[in-house]
Amino acid sequence: MPASARRVLALTAPGLAILLLLAGCTATPDPAETRESSALPSATPSGPDVARVAGYDVGDFPPVPLFALPDLSLLDTSASAFTIATGEEFTAVPGVSVQPAHCDGAGVPSGQGTAYLYGDGSGNYVGPDGTVQNFGDGSGISVIDGVTIQNFGDGSGTYTNGTVTIQNFGDGVGNYTDGSLTVQIFGDGSGNFTDGSTTIQNFGDGIGNYTDGDVRIQNFGDGSGTYTDGTVTIQNYGDGTGIVNGVPIEVEPIAPVPELGVFPPIAALAPLSSCGTTITFRDGVLFDFGSSDIRPDATATLATVARVLSDAGVTDAQVSGHTDAIGSDSANQALSESRAAAVVDALSGQVDTRLTAEGFGESRPVAANEIDGVDNPAGRQLNRRVEIFIPTAP
Template structure:
């Protein structure tokens, strides 16, 4: 199936005084494509096979495949006290493990790791101006202001909109729930109608805001047509879900639930005058399906290379302590999910210890109690949110 493209344009927003406002540099240049209307879903007349023998996608049951993923913005709360945002870096060795996402962590006052969406924190209490050897700050007393410090420029217009640039990262926030984020590795566009685009050089996500969406990463393509039907292909397995309770896996018809629609994107986090936070360490997150088969806690044989890489990095960095936590989505009972999360966390600990990791490792399961995304949206199942919630995390404190 192909997709046509629509271009979203925004009017120029002019600001008063020395803050020039959202000029031509803030025009939306990205677009969210609309799904093609000339591609038709084939009719399915075959009855489901009573006992399916079809191949499966890693981590999924027969006939199932991953949803179009949710967009994930970097944690925009991690600004330091000099306003040079995103200076908190993850060790390069930790950031280069296939199947594992490394990100700065922030903690509460008791040292507990906080999970969830971040918000950009800027400054705007009182009015005045400051000029020093590292830059200038102007605060207009109405929540708006500008600053240029150590090559970082921030414009905050006081209504939730503003600009940020440090030579690598640029943020354009339009204050209406839409915005752009770009850095050296990824680009995110979120539009006020719930649609948007994501690209990081290895994968692209298109969310059309109407329940449909596309995902591409290497040989893997996922198409959700928003009516319960969709297609998955990874070069080895092809699954066509007809949306009528059946799916075609290769040449075998199996039972499969219709695909839930792709949720509309949420709002781009607004800028506000809030206190900064500092990173308390690094969190390594194993992507869903990397370690475990569907509903299992035994590490798959083909996950050995991922654990080998993690173990090698932990040992080479002389990490003294790490906390491994297991998390599930909300499908199933609380007790079952709690047990599954504990077993998965312990499997990772055992796998690392078997590979010679001498750091003090702890395993803890949280079941479904610490979601990082909604399991449901407006009462409807949210597979992409559940996908983010099914995870194993390794927290490495910054002081160790």
């Protein structure tokens, strides 16, 4: 007689992988091996007149399923939303704004948004997609593209995007829900799982229940349990005896339900680090509309910037040009490159700083050029700019 079958069911949901392991019960005795029992009548366990669960031997039935922990990668990977790099404050230059730079993981300035550093490891970032706050003590909050993440710095945190909600309490306890699927982990080996008509209860002490439509499984943790699917009803008394649809049988006790795992804690946020400073020349400060010729009245402003670069001993800086979205991509790209090159030419004779020029056209807006399909002149004005990025000294 073969051992009981093992079934593996995989249920998936957005941001969550649930693995249900239906471990088979202990194999029932081979009918060829004669067993005597005064407690049972002369019923034949494998006889055709005894009902059985499809795929299982007489008296066997699937155990209460296990379910894995929710996939916490949403909280883990989203921690990068708090990785805001900022720079030291620069001496104010008339006609330009000076802000700490927002960089990506490679230290490259994104050219989008405004970052603020408060000197104690804390800071804020406001960009076109949302806001980020880092409180400098390992905790922080981000709201980006409708996703809200809270990291409390003690291993706990929350994630929600309007559909999926994850709560991690940092002590092994956590909840997950996405509207139809709900998972609760209580940290002591117990937990609950609900997905539509499917419900699993694991009490952490070997006891558990499973319900899915007409199918109901109970495991009492002492070798006994019950199964019913509307057609087959099995009672296992845990002492080697049982009943199938009223027919007494011999059956092995069932194994207790294993304990569940725990929610791992979330890593605390690191204090904000510096990648550099961005000096921004807003629209109209250096150039007339559509032109790459530096305005005569901008000469004094560039001279002031040159003195600041020299006084600060800046060895390298990157000049980038940016446009709004009016006109063709190719025309905007050419204009942005020409403007960046014009600034480099104007400063090169005044500083020892190694300057490089690059144009990004309309690809790095800091504000919306349109809102709900309607032109946004104020946003376009912010997007027309030239920036000088001064990386933090190694």
